[in-house]
Amino acid sequence: MIVVNQTAAPACLTLAIAGVSIAVDLPDPGWGPTLRERYAAFLADGSAAAWQVAVTHDPRLEVAAGAWMRHEGPRTTFRMTEFEGWIDLAARQAAVSIPSEARAASALERTLAYLLMQALPRQHDGLLLHATAAVIAGRGYLFAGPSGAGKTTIARLAAGHADVLCDENIVVRLAAAGPELLSTPFWGMSSPPELIRRVAARVPLAAIYILAHAADFRLERLAPAQAVLALLTTEKVTTERPESAAAWLTVAERLIAAAPVYRLGFRPTTELWDFLRGEVNRPLTPDPCLLEPP
Amino acid sequence: MTQPDLRKPVHNPHTASRVFSGEAVIVSPAENMVRLLNPVGSRIWELADGAHTVEEIAAVLTEEYAIELPMARESAAQFLHDLAGKELIAWA
Numbered sequence: 001m002i003v004v005n006q007t008a009a010p011a012c013l014t015l016a017i018a019g020v021s022i023a024v025d026l027p028d029p030g031w032g033p034t035l036r037e038r039y040a041a042f043l044a045d046g047s048a049a050a051w052q053v054a055v056t057h058d059p060r061l062e063v064a065a066g067a068w069m070r071h072e073g074p075r076t077t078f079r080m081t082e083f084e085g086w087i088d089l090a091a092r093q094a095a096v097s098i099p100s101e102a103r104a105a106s107a108l109e110r111t112l113a114y115l116l117m118q119a120l121p122r123q124h125d126g127l128l129l130h131a132t133a134a135v136i137a138g139r140g141y142l143f144a145g146p147s148g149a150g151k152t153t154i155a156r157l158a159a160g161h162a163d164v165l166c167d168e169n170i171v172v173r174l175a176a177a178g179p180e181l182l183s184t185p186f187w188g189m190s191s192p193p194e195l196i197r198r199v200a201a202r203v204p205l206a207a208i209y210i211l212a213h214a215a216d217f218r219l220e221r222l223a224p225a226q227a228v229l230a231l232l233t234t235e236k237v238t239t240e241r242p243e244s245a246a247a248w249l250t251v252a253e254r255l256i257a258a259a260p261v262y263r264l265g266f267r268p269t270t271e272l273w274d275f276l277r278g279e280v281n282r283p284l285t286p287d288p289c290l291l292e293p294p
Numbered sequence: 295m296t297q298p299d300l301r302k303p304v305h306n307p308h309t310a311s312r313v314f315s316g317e318a319v320i321v322s323p324a325e326n327m328v329r330l331l332n333p334v335g336s337r338i339w340e341l342a343d344g345a346h347t348v349e350e351i352a353a354v355l356t357e358e359y360a361i362e363l364p365m366a367r368e369s370a371a372q373f374l375h376d377l378a379g380k381e382l383i384a385w386a
Contacts, residue, residue: 225317225330232321232328239328245310245321253312 014046015039016200018126018171018182020116023049024108027057031101038105039185041200051115054095055108061099071241076118083107087115089122109186113169116184117235121247126173126182127255130234133170133181134162140181140203141276142170143264144234145211152188153268154211155195161273165201167191172205172255179205179258205259210234214265217275227261228252299367302386303351303374304344309382313340322382329382334359338373344386348374 011026013035023046026032036043061082069078074090082103085096094115098107113128120126131144132151141162143154155167165183168191173180185198210222210230222230231252232239239245266272305311311320318336320329331339337358341351351374352366361369377383 223317224314225319228312228314228319229328229330232319239321239326240323242308242310242321242323245323249310249312249319249321253314256314 012046013039014044014049015042015112015185016044017042017112017116017184018120018124018128018173020051020119020124021046021049022051022053022112022115024053024055026055026104028101031055031104034101035104035108039198041198042185051092051094051119053093053108053111053115055104056095056097057100058097059099061097069240076114078114080107080110083111085111087111087118089118092119106189113184113186116171118241118244120171120173121244121251124173125251125254126171127231127248127251128169128171128184129231130168131170132167133165133183134158135165135201135203136162136273136277138203139206140165141206142172142181142208143211144208144231146234149211149234150213150266150268151211152191152195154272156192157268157270157272161270163201164195164197165199165203167195174251174254174258177204179255181205208255208259208261209264210261212263212265214267216265216267217272218265219275219279220263220265222261222263224253224256227256230261230263299348299352299371302344302347303342303377303383304386305339305342306382306384311339320382322380324381334369335373338370339377342374342377342383 011029011032013024015022021044064081065079067080069076075086075088077086083096083098085094087094094111096107096111098104116128120128129144131142132154134141143151145151152167155164158164165181166187168188169184169186171182171184173182181203183199183201187196308324309320309322311318313336316333316336318331318339338351341354348370352363352370355361355366355370356363374383
C-alpha cells in the first residue's frame, strides 16, 4: 500500500503504498483536503518517509505541450501534456509541477506510479503491474493486460463475486511467506466512479491471468518465458532503462516460480467466476507414469 | 577450409536479459522492444558472454544439438550477425 503522511506540516501528506512511504509536499494547504479524502486509506505517519515528492504550482503549464521523457543515470526528467517534473531513484526524491489543483490528483498519480514502477523492482522485491486484482475467499487473483484487454471489465463483473483491489495498478511483492498482492489508489482515470473503492489491502497471490478476449472461456498455463513476455508486454515503462529491466526480470523470475501464470480467454459475463472456481478446484490429473508400479 | 571465427560476442550492456527454462527474454530499451529467442538462439545468447569465440559456440551447438560443425558455424555466425545488426551484441 502507499502511505501518505499528513502530520508533518499542513501542506504535507504522507502516503504508504505497497509498503513504500512517500512524503508529498504540497504548494498550498488548500490542496490537502481533497487529496487526503482521495487517499484516506493510504495515509500514514510521515516521520520516516522513504521518498520525498515536492509538488509545485505552475499555472503556465495549463498550455498543453508535447510529452517527452529523458533518462540520465538515476534521474528521469519528464514533461507530460499538462505537468512536468523529475524523479531521482538514487536520492529517492521527485518533483512535479502542476498547473492547478484540479490537475493535482492525475499528475501526482502518474508521477507516483512511474516512481513505483522503477523503484519497486530495484529496491523492494516488487513489481507494479498494469492489472486488476480480485480477492476471493482471502486469496488474490491478478488479471493483467494492456489497455483494452478487459481489466475494468473484470472489475465491473466482480460485483457480488469478488472484492476488487484496484482496476489499473497492482503491486506484486515477494514476501517470505510467498508472493502477495497489494492495492494501490491508482485506479484508471476513465474508470466508472461507482466502481472505485480506494482500499489499502494485502492478500496472498493465488494466480496470475493474462487477459484475452475470446468467444468462450479457456485457460492455458504459460511456460516461464511466455509468462514473463506476457507480463512485460503489458508494461512499457520498466523496459525504458536497462537497470530497471534487469531488476524487473530478476523479480519476475522469482514470481513465476512461485505463482502460476495463465492466459485467460474470456467473454464479459459473470460466468467467469464460476469458470475460474471450477478450474481452481479441479483436482490435478496424476501423471500416468506415476500410476505404474515401480 | 573455412577459417575459425575467433571473434567473441558479448551482450550489449544496454540490454537486459534472462533465460527461463531454456528460452531467453531480451529487453532492449533502445528499441523499446522485448524479444523471445528459441532454444537454440537462447543457447547462443547464453554463450555470447565475451569469453566464448564464435568457433567455440559452434562447437557447443555441435555437441548439444547433434548438428554438423559446418552447419553449426554457419548458424551461429548468421544468428550473431543478426543480433549485432540489432545492436543486441557487440564484439569483445
